[in-house]
Amino acid sequence: MIKKNQIKIHPLFLLFGAALFYFGEGGLFWDMLFCWTIQEVGYAVFCMKKGLTARHWLFTPLGVRGDFVSAEFVPFEEKICTHFIGSGIGILLSVVLFALELKDFARLSLLLAGIRLFPFLPLEGGKIWLEILGRWKGTLRAASWLTKAGCGVGYGLCVVGIIFSILFPIAFIAVPVGLYLIYVNKHEFLQIAKDLYFGMLDDTVKPLREVIVTGEESPLELALHLNPYEDIFFFRSNHSGVSQERVMLAVFTGKDRKWVWKLADEKEFGAKTYNFGYDDM
Numbered sequence: 001m002i003k004k005n006q007i008k009i010h011p012l013f014l015l016f017g018a019a020l021f022y023f024g025e026g027g028l029f030w031d032m033l034f035c036w037t038i039q040e041v042g043y044a045v046f047c048m049k050k051g052l053t054a055r056h057w058l059f060t061p062l063g064v065r066g067d068f069v070s071a072e073f074v075p076f077e078e079k080i081c082t083h084f085i086g087s088g089i090g091i092l093l094s095v096v097l098f099a100l101e102l103k104d105f106a107r108l109s110l111l112l113a114g115i116r117l118f119p120f121l122p123l124e125g126g127k128i129w130l131e132i133l134g135r136w137k138g139t140l141r142a143a144s145w146l147t148k149a150g151c152g153v154g155y156g157l158c159v160v161g162i163i164f165s166i167l168f169p170i171a172f173i174a175v176p177v178g179l180y181l182i183y184v185n186k187h188e189f190l191q192i193a194k195d196l197y198f199g200m201l202d203d204t205v206k207p208l209r210e211v212i213v214t215g216e217e218s219p220l221e222l223a224l225h226l227n228p229y230e231d232i233f234f235f236r237s238n239h240s241g242v243s244q245e246r247v248m249l250a251v252f253t254g255k256d257r258k259w260v261w262k263l264a265d266e267k268e269f270g271a272k273t274y275n276f277g278y279d280d281m
Contacts, residue, residue: 154181
């Protein structure tokens with residue numbers, strides 16, 4: 001990864017650009033870069049007004065992508081709306097370009113705005129589904145589904161790009177896009193897990209939810225229930241429970257299920273009570 005301050009350039013972005021120039025589509029590259037930049041700058045302005053700060057900017061075969069973090073808890077509805085901003089700006093840009101009779105440029109902006117909403121990570125569409133499925137089935141379980149889907153799409157693009165490039169050489173540009181999807185989705189799960197853990201450390205009051213388990217589950221299997229919008233406690237029937245923080249700590253430190261429940265077994269708390277708080281850590 002090429003880095004300069006908060007700007008990062010993924011090597012596959014360079015391969016993507018080089019392929020376009022090689023096939024005589026340098027103008028298309030600059031047009032795409034312009035549309036990506038306008039969409040991401042607009043998205044950045046919106047995020048900064050909401051109190052989010054940029055962790056870094058990344059140039060990829062899927063566009064210029066800003067990674068924003070918030071020091072405070074962000075509600076579910078606000079996160080969903082935020083993920084639509086970049087595409088909304090891309091649509092507005094296409095309207096302006098159509099008005100200026102730059103039809104090809106306008107169609108490109110509209111196409112790139114639509115691609116942002118494709119339902120796989122790291123695109124905004126994937127993040128929207130991560131929030132929706134995560135709240136319903138658990139963030140890590142949703143992340144597992146979406147990252148596998150993203151890798152599948154990446155492998156598919158690589159195969160299509162290689163096969164079709166025999167007849168249409170420019171189809172080769174699908175290969176760096178596919179390779180990037182494979183790369184990023186193989187690393188995305190851990191980043192999502194870290195973000196989930198740090199979100200649990202926020203002091204915001206969240207709804208409490210009990211999950212009854214057998215006690216035979218691994219820490220990762222327990223962690224699949226978690227999401228950033230609830231405080232979840234795990235109980236074995238008629239036994240004491242453990243907090244979600246202890247479960248995530250077990251995941252990150254490689255502990256087994258015995259470690260998860262050991263301290264709980266030493267306490268005299270009845271099932272279905274929150275009196276133990278977080279001291280089971």
